[in-house]
Amino acid sequence: MDCSTSGPIVSLGTVVNATSCSIADGSIGVSASAGKEPYLFAINGLPAQADGSFKNLSAGAYTLSVTDANGCSSFVENVAIKASDFKFTTQLIGDSDCLGGNGQVTVNVEQLNPPYSYRLGTGSFGESNVFAALATGTYGITVKDNNGCSVNLSVTVPRAFSGVSWENDVRPIIVKSCALSGCHNGDSRSDLRVFDNAKFYAASIKSKTRDRSMPREGTLKQSEIDLISCWVDDGAVAN
Structure with missing residues (x-):
């Protein structure tokens, strides 16, 4: 499953600031859509809960997530709770x-x-x-x-535009490790050496190289996985 296209969407709701730095009475609400129910919600990596209402929060900045029944996750980041004595x-x-x-x-x-x-x-x-x-x-x-x-x-x-090159950085990785006999060389599966094919499957390529399910032998170096991810995050451009 490609979580980038079929995963959940998390939306930020009401944020209530804390009274003061010493009083944990702030709150954040989030909701979820798309993906597959039921959802689990979490804040700052703490154990998940079944609803998106988080209370008794101190002043600070928070990262919230929703994970659906397929194990796909979505995040809302850098959510600020302020206080009268901490702005x-x-x-x-x-x-x-x-x-x-x-x-x-x-x-x-x-x-x-x-x-x-x-x-x-x-x-x-x-x-x-x-x-x-x-x-x-x-x-x-x-x-x-x-x-x-x-x-x-x-x-x-956040990730900013990295300028990783399809022609000089990503395609050579695909030629070396993915476009092999019985794999993505165009015989039985899409030829990922062709830019249009690679762009179409870009999100899946990023996901499956990051979890090391592709290539099957798991031969990519971490630097190669990172280059692929950056190229995809840049918009999978033909550079």
Whole structure:
């Protein structure tokens, strides 16, 4: 099954801010459509639940997901809950370096109880509110103020246009590992060396190389899988 075309769709509903940094009374509502019922909803990777209403939330930034009965998932990211004594925004720069990481997150906090300190993941706290050289993905950022308020942010760095080339990067991978006898060389299955065919099946190619069900021998390097994914995310262009 191609989850990119037949998976669920998650929609953000009402977001209620918390009263203060010390009171966890914020809430987020999400709903789901498409895909196959029943749905399971989750927030920040915590155990899933049967409904899309999340209550008793502290100030912070959240990632929410819905997973359908076929195991396909959809996400809504960077959902902010603020508080009277903790108001913030996040500025994101997408990652355009497919095999490295040049994304960036800047956390802008209204200076209500300065000074503030910032930490990425389990690293050390510091004064800088800017985190650079980040690959596409979701990161935990913690912010502390002068009154002992500690707020956790789940922030997702988006994928920016990478410029991965069909002709120079992706097609050689397909020629080497996919367009083999009995596979995608045009004899019994679509010839994926042909751009129009590869574009038509682009989402499936990305999904099946990422879960290593294709090629059957599982011979692709991680860098090759990443190049295919970036090309697909770019729109599977004929470059």
